[in-house]
């Protein structure tokens with residue numbers, strides 16, 4: 434991870450009201466030259482300055498569409514800023530206000546390990562293996578994915594991307610038999626099971642072990658080879674949280690993100706991406722009750738926005754993404770001041786060859802449409 438320079442005292446010691454007014458002023462000064470993007474998991478005090486909010490997919494598309502803005506300030510994590518740089522125009526500059534805002538899940542998959550793993554699995558499989566990289570991965574991994582004929586996915590369109598990868602061969606893509614799903618094992622397993630595959634048709638590739646700890650029989654039996662990675666935020670949700678919230682609120686509906694472990698998704702009423710969860714709750718009747726298994730900044734914001742419904746975080750405790758929270762107002766102001774003063778800080782630039790390949794994997798992801806509905810259990 435790149436090192437973040439310490440901020441000068443004028444930022445670290447500024448009062449809350451001063452930060453707000455200075456951020457608003459510099460945004461105003463930069464006008465249409467600037468576009469601030471904010472991920473749903475971002476804290477309120479930062480997201481209020483975003484021109485657009487969304488999940489990874491929506492923000493990638495928005496970044497590509499902001500052709501007037503010379504500067505895109507990404508209030509998210511590192512891989513999102515990389516994706517914005519890849520899909521934006523060459524004259525646009527993408528800035529991440531804090532270089533230490535990296536996604537812990539994306540950092541569980543190293544590009545060299547992924548390339549080696551793909552080779553090992555392909556040899557063991559004796560079949561075509563298509564890599565599918567969650568958008569929460571580095572640009573290098575997206576590039577490896579594209580070169581091997583695979584695609585990126587988001588949690589909104591992962592099922593459609595898996596179906597695409599497993600579809601019968603066409604003239605542009607030789608017969609695909611297995612999916613190498615990187616880096617989130619839970620997203621891969623939950624999606625495979627939602628598609629009707631058995632858990633025994635999934636196996637986990639551990640990059641710390643020779644051949645990922647898998648035998649040839651393991652790989653040949655599996656349709657989904659899952660990288661041993663996870664999101665520590667979604668892994669906080671446990672089956673006992675589902676049981677406990679149902680005891681205290683018998684009519685509550687439990688909806689969780691597919692990055693949660695299998696046993697939690699199985700117990701929930703429904704699962705879906707961030708966008709699908711938001712849509713389901715917005716469409717729900719007044720008076721309904723929801724326990725949501727995803728990042729708590731988003732859930733608490735939903736609760737504030739929909740006061741006609743009862744909405745709580747599934748585990749009743751903090752499930753904040755601390756990586757995302759590293760983008761705070763002092764860092765945002767520092768980054769904006771840098772742009773205004775012509776001394777751009779923390780510009781994220783993906784090398785051209787990597788970007789050219791990664792863009793192919795991202796474009797396949799954008800072309801394969803997301804579904805808007807949650808996956809219901811039972």
Ligand code: SF4
Pocket residue numbers: 474510535536537538539569664665666667728754755756757
């Ligand atoms: S919530 Fe998890 S997957 Fe999302 S950015 Fe944070 S660490 Fe990464």
